[in-house]
Amino acid sequence: MADIHIEEFYRDAAIALAQLYSVFPRRINLFVEDIAGPDEPDEFGLHSKRHMACFGALLWLEEEGLIRYVDTIRQEALDQAVLTRQAFIRLSAPAPTALVDAAGVGRGEDQALPQSVRRDLSTYIHLIRESLRSGHSARISQIVQATFFADA
Structure with a gap:
């Protein structure tokens, strides 16, 4: 059995890719909460480790050439995300x-x-x-x- 954070990474990546494929070639805002579930930032406004891991997975997908986006919306979402040609x-x-x-x-x-x-x-x-x-x-x-x- 893999480490829990790796299994969560694969799940997050799968959900993100499936969401983007279902609307391809339209660009959408890809929200971390829609993938990892609700998150309540702490008293300092910091997100949970789970939320940040999902956000990191989305950024990794872009770094590896599977998705593109225009900008991040704080650490909440990717703005105008779309699959790359390679991913499609x-x-x-x-x-x-x-x-x-x-x-x-x-x-x-x-x-x-x-x-x-x-x-x-x-x-x-x-x-x-x-x-x-x-x-x-x-x-x-x-x-x-x-x-x-x-x-x-």
């Missing part, structure tokens, strides 16, 4: 068969679906969304790692 292509690409099979895509009743639908169900973004729905930390980590290391 990677998320839209089909995942390796072993990863898709492990996720249960292409089994049973899925075989009756048209090839184009099965292709959509095998993309990285679909696997990310399914792993988030499952809520299983190890599965989210596995899919996000595979997405980060994919050749697109």
Whole structure:
């Protein structure tokens, strides 16, 4: 089992990428609270470690060329965030068969679906969304790692 902060990082990255993909190519404000949950700054106005870790994950996604944004809104959000071309292509690409099979895509009743639908169900973004729905930390980590290391 990975360290909790690493599992939270993968979850935060998955949520951010899924949110941005769902509105692509439109730019949106990406709020930390929408990803990490509500946060109450302390008496000095400082955010919790969890909030700051999520904010750091968003900044890291930009540093690694997966998202772009115009500015930060304090430490609350990224202003006008959008996926980069690299991220859009990677998320839209089909995942390796072993990863898709492990996720249960292409089994049973899925075989009756048209090839184009099965292709959509095998993309990285679909696997990310399914792993988030499952809520299983190890599965989210596995899919996000595979997405980060994919050749697109």
